[in-house]
Amino acid sequence: MEIFDWLESTTLARTVGESLWLTASLSATHLIGFTLVMSGGIVWNLRASGLLLGRWPSAAIARPAIRILGIGLTISLITGFALFSPRASYTAPAGVFQLKMALLLGASIYQFTVHRAVRRIPALNATLLRAIGVIGLLFWISLAVVACWFILFE
Amino acid sequence: MLEILEWLEASALGAITRESLYGFPVLVGIHILGLIFSVGILFWVDLRMIGVCLKGYPLIDVYRALSKWFVFGFSVMLLSGFALFAGFATSAYENTFFRIKILVIILAGINAIAFHFLVRRMPAEAASADSMLSVRLMGIASISFWAVVILCGRMISYTLF
Numbered sequence: 001m002e003i004f005d006w007l008e009s010t011t012l013a014r015t016v017g018e019s020l021w022l023t024a025s026l027s028a029t030h031l032i033g034f035t036l037v038m039s040g041g042i043v044w045n046l047r048a049s050g051l052l053l054g055r056w057p058s059a060a061i062a063r064p065a066i067r068i069l070g071i072g073l074t075i076s077l078i079t080g081f082a083l084f085s086p087r088a089s090y091t092a093p094a095g096v097f098q099l100k101m102a103l104l105l106g107a108s109i110y111q112f113t114v115h116r117a118v119r120r121i122p123a124l125n126a127t128l129l130r131a132i133g134v135i136g137l138l139f140w141i142s143l144a145v146v147a148c149w150f151i152l153f154e
Numbered sequence: 155m156l157e158i159l160e161w162l163e164a165s166a167l168g169a170i171t172r173e174s175l176y177g178f179p180v181l182v183g184i185h186i187l188g189l190i191f192s193v194g195i196l197f198w199v200d201l202r203m204i205g206v207c208l209k210g211y212p213l214i215d216v217y218r219a220l221s222k223w224f225v226f227g228f229s230v231m232l233l234s235g236f237a238l239f240a241g242f243a244t245s246a247y248e249n250t251f252f253r254i255k256i257l258v259i260i261l262a263g264i265n266a267i268a269f270h271f272l273v274r275r276m277p278a279e280a281a282s283a284d285s286m287l288s289v290r291l292m293g294i295a296s297i298s299f300w301a302v303v304i305l306c307g308r309m310i311s312y313t314l315f
Contacts, residue, residue: 028308032301039194053219064207144190148183
């Protein structure tokens with residue numbers, strides 16, 4: 001696709017592509033960002049599903065979790081875009097990359113939507129909250145597995 | 155030392171990691187999942203130690219509630235890490251990032267043990283640890299150590315193979 005060819009010709013792509021150290025540093029920072037994403041996503045949903053910190057109100061966990069998730073997503077997206085740019089035409093058509101992006105988008109939309117709903121209804125039905133947590137865990141764990149697969153694909 | 159590493163590489167575990175079609179990718183996947191899980195959950199304890207989140211809850215309760223989860227994650231990470239090391243022991247031993255990673259893991263372990271004993275010896279103080287500078291510093295140190303471990307781990311994959 002033309003847009004990927006253009007992206008690969010940008011200064012950002014050439015700078016990243018020509019430096020192994022920059023690529024490795026970006027990749028390491030990307031993993032730190034991803035760890036933060038998973039930290040927010042997994043702890044929030046473990047609490048919602050009743051497996052972790054069950055005595056504490058879910059709102060107390062949800063607020064910091066969404067902040068950690070947001071910071072992690074910002075780091076991951078910036079570094080991920082920089083890593084994607086020099087190999088855009090090779091990476092974009094790969095099924096594992098598309099699956100990773102779809103799961104990241106799905107999990108993020110789900111988490112932010114659920115977060116808003118839980119904030120609006122503090123006394124949410126326990127069974128519903130548990131179901132929300134289990135679905136969220138499935139999203140984030142699937143994303144983690146696919147992300148590991150993508151690292152190996154690279 | 156080199157003899158031990160060569161023996162480890164020649165062992166069945168080393169051979170499976172290095173030569174099996176799925177051995178290496180599966181182990182790397184498990185290792186990264188263990189890391190994400192353990193460090194991701196430990197991060198909450200560290201933030202509570204610094205006083206950034208969960209301020210309304212005693213630190214000792216946060217630590218007790220989360221410790222079994224991150225200890226499980228660390229166990230997975232250590233076991234898979236040892237299996238990966240067995241496959242490439244001699245070259246890993248000579249890799250600078252691997253050496254830094256192991257050194258920093260040891261420092262992170264000492265930091266965690268120091269915190270554990272602080273909690274055991276002074277549970278009342280640790281419960282209301284907001285004012286304790288040593289606890290805040292331990293939290294900052296823990297986050298810094300694990301960030302370096304992740305950085306070095308990724309660097310190893312770019313410089314070892």
